[in-house]
Amino acid sequence: MQQHIREDxxxxxxxxxNDYELATSFAIIAGRTSEEPLEGTVLEACVQHGDQYLVFLTDDIPFEDSLRIHLLDKDLNRIDTVTLGAPYTTGHFRNLTFEDSGVITFEFFGDCVWEVSVSPRKRLRLPFISGPRGVSWQNGWRHVLELRAKK
Incomplete structure (x- = not known):
């Protein structure tokens, strides 16, 4: 799978x-703007994954920053979202790399490397038991984004 960082x-x-809702932003890629706002205010990275985009956004909330990874289709419609965060924990997004297998690795919080990949089909995700601590998926039971910790 061809992957590269989008500089545009x-x-x-x-x-x-505010105290009750997270800030949202529209993604702008290659001069096109998403119609649906995405949770997050700081663009950490945008990776083109075939004809889809992985958009890594943080909230810019001191001492409790979360990372949201949004998967968008070629028309910038949201396909899936996974969140990495925990109460009273802040992260620092760094060391984004691509592996030949199509997996993207990065560091955010914890003493580990995180791996995100896009599954070719939706898989069942059960809340609280389908992922590592601090990982949650947007509403729904089936998702294509996979996020795991690599020690």
Missing amino acids: ASLAMAKEG
């Missing part, structure tokens, strides 16, 4: 956050 990606603020 940016964000436009959709809605400011």
